Structure formats: structure tokens, C-alpha cells
Amino acid sequence: MAQKKLGKQTLQFGSAPVILSKASVVGPKEGQGPLGSYFDLALQDNLDNQKSWEMSEQKIMQHSIELALEKAGLVPDDLDLYLAGDLLNQIISSNYTARFLSTSFLGLYGACSTLVEGLAVGSLLLDGEYADTVGVSASSHHDTAERQLRFPTELGVQRPPSAQWTVTGAGSYILTKAGSLLKIPQVTIGKIVDKGVSDSNDMGTAMAAAALDTIKVHLQDTGNKMEDYDLIITGDLGLLGLNVLKELLKHENLPTDNVSDCGIMIYAPDQDTHSGGSGCGCSAVVLCYLLDQMLKNKYKKIFLVGTGALLSPTSIFQGESIPCIAHGAVIEK
Amino acid sequence: MNDVGERIKQIETRMLERTKTLKSYESQQKPVQDNSVWDNLNMEMQIDHQKVLLWEAEAVQQDKQLFRELREKIEKQQTLAHDLVTLSYTKKTKHLAPPKTIAKNVVLAFLVGGTITTIGQVILNLYTNGGLMEKEAAAATSASLIFLGALLTGIGIYDKIGSFAGAGSLVPITGFANSIVSSALEYKREGFLYGVGAKIFTISGPVILYGTVVSMVVGLIYYFVR
Numbered sequence: 120m121a122q123k124k125l126g127k128q129t130l131q132f133g134s135a136p137v138i139l140s141k142a143s144v145v146g147p148k149e150g151q152g153p154l155g156s157y158f159d160l161a162l163q164d165n166l167d168n169q170k171s172w173e174m175s176e177q178k179i180m181q182h183s184i185e186l187a188l189e190k191a192g193l194v195p196d197d198l199d200l201y202l203a204g205d206l207l208n209q210i211i212s213s214n215y216t217a218r219f220l221s222t223s224f225l226g227l228y229g230a231c232s233t234l235v236e237g238l239a240v241g242s243l244l245l246d247g248e249y250a251d252t253v254g255v256s257a258s259s260h261h262d263t264a265e266r267q268l269r270f271p272t273e274l275g276v277q278r279p280p281s282a283q284w285t286v287t288g289a290g291s292y293i294l295t296k297a298g299s300l301l302k303i304p305q306v307t308i309g310k311i312v313d314k315g316v317s318d319s320n321d322m323g324t325a326m327a328a329a330a331l332d333t334i335k336v337h338l339q340d341t342g343n344k345m346e347d348y349d350l351i352i353t354g355d356l357g358l359l360g361l362n363v364l365k366e367l368l369k370h371e372n373l374p375t376d377n378v379s380d381c382g383i384m385i386y387a388p389d390q391d392t393h394s395g396g397s398g399c400g401c402s403a404v405v406l407c408y409l410l411d412q413m414l415k416n417k418y419k420k421i422f423l424v425g426t427g428a429l430l431s432p433t434s435i436f437q438g439e440s441i442p443c444i445a446h447g448a449v450i451e452k
Numbered sequence: 453m454n455d456v457g458e459r460i461k462q463i464e465t466r467m468l469e470r471t472k473t474l475k476s477y478e479s480q481q482k483p484v485q486d487n488s489v490w491d492n493l494n495m496e497m498q499i500d501h502q503k504v505l506l507w508e509a510e511a512v513q514q515d516k517q518l519f520r521e522l523r524e525k526i527e528k529q530q531t532l533a534h535d536l537v538t539l540s541y542t543k544k545t546k547h548l549a550p551p552k553t554i555a556k557n558v559v560l561a562f563l564v565g566g567t568i569t570t571i572g573q574v575i576l577n578l579y580t581n582g583g584l585m586e587k588e589a590a591a592a593t594s595a596s597l598i599f600l601g602a603l604l605t606g607i608g609i610y611d612k613i614g615s616f617a618g619a620g621s622l623v624p625i626t627g628f629a630n631s632i633v634s635s636a637l638e639y640k641r642e643g644f645l646y647g648v649g650a651k652i653f654t655i656s657g658p659v660i661l662y663g664t665v666v667s668m669v670v671g672l673i674y675y676f677v678r
Contacts, residue, residue, distance in 0.1 A: 272634070277618040281549060313534070315542070
């Protein structure tokens with residue numbers, strides 16, 4: 120029996136890794152949103168003087184990890200390992216960012232769950248004493264995602280009300296063993312949940328089922344209750360997805376007052392994003408804000424549930440349903 | 453190991469049991485709960501599946517075929533079970549989906565589409581008044597509208613009109629210009645050959661292809677019916 124495992128899917132760290140520093144870089148729309156002032160950097164425009172959207176995304180990821188390193192007083196060489204992921208084919212934003220850091224690198228793909236996946240893998244490496252310092256990044260960019268997964272950016276199309284808006288943003292975190300108040304004591308690794316939703320404009324509904332599964336398993340594994348957390352935050356189900364999740368939780372007789380979603384927090388209702396934000400970058404930058412709030416004592420213990428819709432344009436055109444996953448990480452002060 | 457027939461029978465008995473359970477779920481329209489009964493059912497199917505798969509791999513000649521058929525039956529059962537999950541989940545979540553704004557979309561499409569075509573008519577009248585023949589004026593009008601659509605796409609306005617008007621700005625010829633120019637803009641960064649050249653018709657391709665096919669069919673009908 121694995122000694123550090125609780126129940127079925129939850130991993131308990133012997134010496135809880137800490138989040139030493141964090142940094143976020145966002146696009147202009149996110150900068151104008153309600154959390155705008157909490158982000159480290161906001162671009163003036165989505166292209167940011169680069170030759171392509173892709174290069175712009177790569178730069179924001181690079182800038183976020185550089186900022187996180189600098190805040191911690193570290194240089195890339197101090198990282199034992201760098202973990203990063205994004206939405207683009209072959210995760211190129213991460214690959215090109217890692218090129219600048221010249222440190223051991225593992226690429227991750229978990230769609231919007233990438234950040235939590237990174238925090239989980241990073242924590243495992245630290246607790247397993249395979250590393251002393253680990254960098255974790257996740258990014259997404261509205262225009263790169265749009266052109267890869269949907270349509271050219273200038274095409275005049277109507278988005279359905281359930282569609283989410285891919286966040287332009289990158290968040291980076293430095294994990295280490297001591298030196299910060301923000302600990303990650305447990306993570307719950309999700310399993311694929313596919314309820315047969317095949318509408319790529321309604322990923323919130325598809326992912327809500329995965330989020331429910333992970334939350335339920337987490338409570339079961341740890342014996343905790345919903346009320347034990349100041350905030351259970353999904354990233355990112357969007358408006359519709361969160362409503363679905365709350366409905367599903369009600370079916371299970373679980374309280375929903377402390378449940379919220381990164382995709383809803385990042386934009387104001389009048390920013391015309393329909394169902395809210397999505398993309399790896401969304402939870403990656405909103406977590407920066409949440410950690411700030413934790414340091415200000417607004418929250419003591421949160422459960423971050425990264426939810427990923429693991430579809431591809433090909434699978435959608437072939438009529439396949441969307442396999443979803445949700446990983447959870449407990450962060451406490 | 454016991455013989456082939458017995459092994460198949462063993463699996464088939466379990467399959468029959470499962471079919472009963474699945475049928476009961478289906479007929480009673482019971483919601484498929486995330487409960488242990490359901491999970492066990494799925495796990496059992498998976499275990500049977502991998503068992504039969506190995507038998508199939510190890511078997512020779514006609515036994516292989518028997519196991520293969522059995523495996524495919526299990527796969528069908530798995531699909532059936534997943535369909536029930538889909539059905540049950542859709543039922544639970546459908547009422548939460550925001551209502552589709554069809555009426556509003558139709559009205560906006562009518563107004564904006566009407567405006568665009570009215571502009572087209574004005575341009576046509578100007579050309580005819582300017583002394584062009586009717587056929588020449590029509591071609592010149594199309595060209596002018598295509599130019600306007602392309603221009604508005606280039607300066608980043610057409611996508612905003614489109615998100616407001618939907619089909620109203622998609623169906624007129626300006627929408628066709630938008631689909632081509634937006635692709636050209638988007639893929640320019642991959643170069644003029646493999647970017648613009650290969651992908652300029654990604655959105656408008658279906659219109660061109662099926663437009664041509666339909667015109668051929670209509671032409672044939674016209675030829676025979678005339």
C-alpha cells in the first residue's frame with residue numbers, strides 16, 4: 120500500500136511543499152477586468168509587438184516565470200525542474216519558454232487543468248526529494264486558441280451564449296520546501312469523466328461532471344467536508360458550467376455557498392465574454408489573486424479544482440464526445 | 453484453462469445479467485447515478501473486455517473469430533452504457549443551458565442583411581444611372597460589395613458586425629469576402645505558400661464546393677425540364 124496515499128486518488132505530502140513566489144502576465148481584456156490590478160503585468164494589446172499571436176503567448180509565459188524567479192531572488196539555474204503546459208499543438212509556448220531557461224523540463228498537457236497538474240507533479244517531486252526548487256507555468260492566449268480550435272480571429276461569427284472566452288494570460292509559480300506560508304498539503308488526481316457532451320461550445324457542462332467527481336472523491340478520501348474550505352474554486356467551468364456543478368452538488372446534498380469559478384471572477388459581466396473565461400491561463404492567473412487574498416487572511420484554506428476539457432479539433436469534427444478531467448490541490452496558510 | 457465454449461458461456465452469462473440491468477435503467481428511465489452499482493457494472497465490462505481480448509490474442513483459427521465476436525458484443529454493451537450516461541446527464545443539465553436567442557438573431561439578421569443588400573441596391577442604381585449596362589452594373593456592384601467586405605475585415609470591423617448580426621452579415625457576398633480575407637490575415641504568418649495559399653479557402657471552401665455542385669444539379673434539372 121502506498122504510504123502517502125489517502126483513499127483512492129488523494130496524495131498526502133509528508134512535508135508539504137510551499138509556494139515561494141508567483142507571477143502573472145495577462146492580456147488587455149483581462150487587465151481591464153475586475154482583477155486587473157492584482158496582476159503583475161498587463162499587455163497593451165494581444166500581439167504585444169511580436170510577429171505572431173504564438174510568439175506573444177510564448178513571451179507572456181516567459182515573462183511570468185522570469186518575474187516569479189526574480190521575486191523569489193532566484194535565477195533559472197536554481198530550478199531543479201521546470202514544468203509547463205499550454206493549449207497549443209505540441210505545447211509550443213512551453214517548449215520555447217523552456218528553451219530560455221536551460222533547466223530540466225517536463226511538458227504538461229491537461230487543457231485548463233494544466234496548472235493544477237503542474238502544482239501536483241511539482242509537489243510530488245519535492246516531497247519525493249527529487250528536487251529542491253520547481254518552477255510551474257501555464258499559459259493560454261485568446262487568439263492562438265481561437266485560430267487553432269475555432270475560426271480565424273477576424274471572421275464574423277456569432278458565439279453561442281454557452282461559449283467561453285479563452286483568457287490571454289500566463290501564471291508561474293515557484294515551489295520549494297520552506298520559506299513561505301502557502302502550503303500544498305494534499306492533491307487529488309482526477310480521472311477522465313465523459314458524460315457524452317460533444318458540443319465544443321459547451322465545455323462547462325462537460326467539465327462540471329469531472330469537477331463533481333474530483334470534489335466527491337477528495338471529500339471521501341480525506342474525510343473533509345465542504346465547509347472545511349473557505350473557498351472551493353474551479354478553473355474554469357464558466358457561468359453555465361458552475362451552475363451545472365452547483366446543481367449536481369445539490370443532487371448529492373452538498374452545500375454550494377463556497378463554490379466559485381476562476382472563469383467568472385476574471386471578467387466583468389459587461390465584458391461580453393458570454394459564459395466567462397477559460398484556458399490554462401485563466402486559473403493560472405486567478406490563483407495569483409487568490410494567493411494574495413490568502414496572504415491578506417481573507418481565505419485560510421482553499422481547494423483549487425483545475426478542470427480540463429481534453430478535446431481536439433479533429434475529435435470534435437469526428438463527432439466524439441469530450442473527455443474531461445479535474446485535478447484538485449489544497450492550498451492552506 | 454477451460455475450453456473455449458465454456459469460457460464464452462461464462463462471459464455471455466455475465467453479459468446477459470448486465471443487459472438486464474441496463475435495460476432496467478433504460479426502461480425505467482432511472483437516472484444513471486454515480487453510484488457503486490453503476491461503477492461496478494462498468495468495471496466488470498472493462499475486465500471482461502480485457503480478458504476476452506487476451507483470449508482472442510492467444511487463440512488460433514476459428515476460436516479467434518469467436519472471441520472477436522464476443523469482444524465486439526462487449527464493446528457494443530459499453531457503448532450502450534455510455535449512451536445511457538449521456539442521456540441521464542443531458543436530462544440533468546439541459547434546463548440550465550441559457551436559452552438560444554433565435555428570435556433576436558433572426559430579427560437582427562433580417563435588419564442587417566437587409567441593410568447590406570439595400571446598400572447593394574443603391575450601388576447598383578448608381579452604376580446604372582452612371583451609364584453601365586444592367587449586366588455590367590451587377591458585376592460592378594458585386595465587386596464593390598466584396599471590396600467593402602474585405603476592407604471592413606482588414607480594419608477589424610466586420611467580425612464585430614458578424615457577432616452582432618450573425619447570418620445577416622454571413623449570407624450576403626460581403627460575408628463571403630470576410631471568410632476569405634479573415635483566413636488570409638490569420639494564416640499570413642505561416643507564409644504565402646503553406647499559410648495563405650493552403651488555407652485561404654478553409655472557411656469558404658464548403659460554399660465554393662457545394663455551390664458548384666448545386667449549380668450543376670440545378671443546371672441538369674433545367675436542361676431536362678425546360
